[in-house]
Ligand SMILES: Nc1ncnc2c1ncn2[C@@H]1O[C@H](COP(=O)(O)OP(=O)(O)O)[C@@H](O)[C@H]1O
């Protein structure tokens with residue numbers, strides 16, 4: 001199924017496309033500093049991942065971009081303008097921050113209809129986006145009865161309504177089934193390929209590694225890195241390889257002799273940093289060493305990422321805080 | 336204009352405003368008729384001894400109950416947006432929060448005005464059918480005001496409900512505050528010995544009621560013959576003033592705080 005995403009033109013954004021620019025963005029809620037002196041840019045034509053553990057300030061940053069919350073200091077510009085100064089903002093920037101932000105008794109269609117109306121978008125656009133996300137058949141049903149996957153699709157329909165050059169998605173794959181995850185990943189890539197600016201958050205490096213070309217990484221409200229995904233993954237994971245062999249000492253000596261490589265013994269195995277598994281295998285072959293295991297350590301990715309974004313203990317403390325915060329907001333006591 | 340259109344779609348695409356509208360009319364007419372029939376039979380039995388008389392404004396005594404439904408409906412128009420977080424979607428689509436508030440005020444105010452007219456004339460019309468031995472014909476300008484004025488009073492009432500809803504952001508909080516104020520607070524304050532009578536005219540809902548010839552200030556009633564500091568139009572102007580001030584504060588607060 002290939003439905004054109006754009007009702008104007010997909011080519012538009014390629015030249016000097018729209019971007020997001022945060023400049024010294026800071027947001028405090030009482031004594032909590034949610035975001036601190038955050039500066040980054042999001043460029044068109046690629047998927048930019050916004051990565052950070054839970055409570056790092058991703059959702060806050062997204063709300064600041066959309067002018068929903070006011071920064072304590074600094075600002076963020078969309079195409080050089082503040083969000084509040086955009087006329088018909090849905091034509092510039094579409095966002096899915098939370099799929100449940102719909103009135104449960106309003107039909108999907110009515111939800112999109114008032115949004116379209118608010119920005120002077122044609123009515124037929126509502127049907128187009130419903131078709132695009134595959135909700136045409138349930139358009140008249142109340143949004144409150146939708147599954148998470150359907151709500152997510154409705155949210156994406158809303159984001160695409162104004163055919164915007166910039167798209168924000170806050171943890172879009174959370175809680176989705178594999179099919180839904182695949183669909184969203186493909187969609188984001190397609191949007192970026194059309195020259196749009198796509199900014200998507202996640203707390204999982206493994207997720208971002210599959211979708212994002214570029215990463216903005218934050219931890220506890222502060223910028224940790226902005227780089228290409230490849231660079232960051234390499235930095236985060238190193239190139240750790242796990243080897244088991246009966247001739248442990250022999251292999252260790254051989255590997256340690258190679259420049260830029262560190263080797264450590266871990267539960268009767270060797271953990272090699274600074275070499276690919278191919279290279280380790282070759283060294284073993286030249287030494288005539290028997291190997292019982294040779295595995296690249298992808299599992300260490302998230303752990304290494306946690307190390308980069310703030311140590312694990314503080315992370316858990318923050319996670320507990322986040323939990324409390326969620327309870328607070330579901331009670332509605334949000335300021 | 337597009338903001339207004341969006342707010343209109345929003346209001347009428349859920350069921351609760353329809354039910355509220357129906358309830359408003361039913362309350363006004365229902366309570367109005369009970370009051371009218373009771374008063375009429377009392378006057379018939381006891382004649383001039385009873386300190387009431389039956390006139391056009393007697394058909395309008397259910398207005399207050401309709402007003403309470405309007406308060407709740409108007410508050411809900413914004414508190415449900417906070418409850419379901421659609422307020423964020425709203426401000427994302429329309430970053431100009433003042434225009435969102437103005438549009439809401441206009442739509443809900445208009446709906447309230449229409450309901451006020453329907454309810455008031457329905458009460459009067461039905462009253463005339465049910466009670467034929469008293470003269471219920473609208474003749475004077477005062478009588479016209481007492482019936483046709485309901486739309487204006489309901490519109491002002493809606494603005495108060497909306498403002499309080501926006502300030503509290505919670506359905507329960509807003510509804511409690513509004514109903515306690517209108518149904519209980521004003522009555523209790525008015526009942527305070529000596530000072531109560533002096534404050535009474537400055538209680539907003541009393542003032543609004545006075546414009547329609549209903550409530551404790553009414554001249555035709557038995558309760559007070561006190562000199563009021565305003566005439567009917569002054570009373571409604573005061574009521575409107577209170578609504579405008581509340582609404583301006585709400586707009587200011589909505590603009591300043593996080594969505
Ligand atoms: N409205 C709010 N009021 C108070 N604290 C908040 C609010 N929103 C976020 N926070 C706090 O700010 C921090 C960042 O939260 P958030 O932006 O939701 O992080 P993330 O989306 O990365 O998980 C957390 O400590 C959270 O508790």
Ligand SMILES: [Mg+2]
Nearest residue numbers: 058059060171
């Ligand atoms: Mg978040």
